[in-house]
Amino acid sequence: MRLCIFSGSSSGVKESYTLAAKTLGQELAKSGIGVVYGGASVGLMGAVADAALQEGGEVIGVIPQSLFDKEVGHLGLSKLHIVKNMHERKAMMADLSDGFIALPGGIGTFEELFEVWTWAQLGYHPKPCAILNADGYYDQLIGFLDHTVNQGFLKPSHRDLLIVENDSSKLLDRIRTYQPPKVAKWS
Numbered sequence: 001m002r003l004c005i006f007s008g009s010s011s012g013v014k015e016s017y018t019l020a021a022k023t024l025g026q027e028l029a030k031s032g033i034g035v036v037y038g039g040a041s042v043g044l045m046g047a048v049a050d051a052a053l054q055e056g057g058e059v060i061g062v063i064p065q066s067l068f069d070k071e072v073g074h075l076g077l078s079k080l081h082i083v084k085n086m087h088e089r090k091a092m093m094a095d096l097s098d099g100f101i102a103l104p105g106g107i108g109t110f111e112e113l114f115e116v117w118t119w120a121q122l123g124y125h126p127k128p129c130a131i132l133n134a135d136g137y138y139d140q141l142i143g144f145l146d147h148t149v150n151q152g153f154l155k156p157s158h159r160d161l162l163i164v165e166n167d168s169s170k171l172l173d174r175i176r177t178y179q180p181p182k183v184a185k186w187s
Helices: 015-030 041-056 065-072 086-096 105-121 141-148 168-176
Strands: 002-007 034-037 059-063 081-085 100-102 129-132 164-167
Touching: 002 086, 002 105, 015 041, 015 168, 034 041, 034 086, 041 141, 059 065, 059 086, 081 086, 081 100, 081 105, 100 105, 105 129, 129 168, 141 164, 164 168
Parallel strands: 002 034, 002 100, 034 059, 059 081, 100 129, 129 164
Antiparallel strands: none
């Protein structure tokens, strides 16, 4: 099994975000779960990759040439794919992965998470989509998603496609036992 990790190229302002990334990377490697991620050596991206590598885990990076050229590419990975653009990056990351976890991050992380979650909603894949809500980072987003359900723009069954946990061990347990619901988008 391989899980795609979406996260910030920054570390954010709280050390707890970096600790969550490192803990997740260690737990993935110890569980024999490979990491697929954006290929950077910086921020939470680098923290999760380094932690998994230190535990002997498989870590596959996918990075556009333009970002690699800015010297943010991680050179110590199990495998690093250099692609032309962000579209190729996201497609390859999705193809290589059996599920998705978002750590704290910015608009790139949000966009990646929402894209794969939308694909799950539309039935394009049966893979689990999850948030590791490190130190409550996603609390306001989770509240807004619940508001979206209450306002009739998101079905509760589609909201439930997104797994949310504050603890990486619990999150991995839920991913391991995930069964995609049989939900029709338009009915």
